[in-house]
Amino acid sequence: MATALGGATLAVATVAPTAAQAATGNMRITKVVVNGGKDIVLTTSAKPVTVTATISEDSAVTEVWLELENRVGSDLNFHAARRATCTAAGSVKTCTTTLTLDPRGDMIHNGLVGSRNWQAYVQAAARDGDYASGYYPSVGLRRATALTLDAGPEPVRKGATLTATGRLTVANWNSNTWTSFANQPVQLQFCKSPCTAYTTVKTVTSTSTGSLRTTLAATSDGFWRWQYPAPFWASTSTSAPDYVDVR
Incomplete structure (x- = not known):
């Protein structure tokens, strides 16, 4: 029988047998x-x-x-x-x-x-x-990805400018570090309070440092978050939500 090499492993799906x-x-x-x-x-x-x-x-x-x-x-x-x-x-x-x-x-x-x-x-x-x-x-x-978010100011006056910032990073197995993930489309989503479902408001492209930034008019109390849909080789990710009080 075979012996283990490298001490690391991966995965197999539920599949029909192959010819081999x-x-x-x-x-x-x-x-x-x-x-x-x-x-x-x-x-x-x-x-x-x-x-x-x-x-x-x-x-x-x-x-x-x-x-x-x-x-x-x-x-x-x-x-x-x-x-x-x-x-x-x-x-x-x-x-x-x-x-x-x-x-x-x-x-x-x-x-x-x-x-x-x-x-x-x-x-x-x-x-x-x-x-x-x-x-x-x-x-x-x-490869896993991660997102951060900050939306503000908090509270914000109704009709005033709301700014959403954040950063997208990706697990780099070559250096075993989290590195900036540039030129990626990331969705800014909003869920009006009381929150039942998120809606995509804008799509923002990450910068060379993975940074995200956009502005929009504040209209209602609710939760903001970033969501990254990801290509086939990376994972989707969603930031923690940030509640903004609109007065």
Whole structure:
């Protein structure tokens, strides 16, 4: 069986088996789920990720390994593996392990974002000699983003100018720091008090330092926030709301 490398890992969605599988006997790997099937959002700190494989087998399962790879052709960019713990309900075996994805290590860098080139690998063996293995597509890996907001003055006279400022940053796995996120469209949203739903008022582009700034006329009491929709390789983010009293 494989051994773990790098001490870090990622994720797999609920998917149909791929063609790259092998099996002896009647054992079948029927499902692989990582992180609930949702993309992994990684900051600058380590993140534990649960990986679960569902296996159909009429004998006791003796060993299951869950692995994660990022591979382009013959180049293996990332690999991690760990033995799983299994529970059984008749012929259905549920095997789970927790892997840790850590950007502070050498194996995680900005070039690994997205879902392309990520795949999971499952190896399982049973007491009666049955064996199954196979590759499964992964969910995506996203760089986390963060937003701050300040709206004021507070209180503000009705009809007077209200200024909203903030900053957009993104997790940089190359330097393991939060860095400015420039030239990104960020939505300024408002929810009139009593707040039930936010509406986008403006879209503002972040500066070279990630800064955000816009002005508008104050009309009603309510909550302001920034929201960033994000491309496929970054996470969406929303600032904490700021209540402004209009008098």
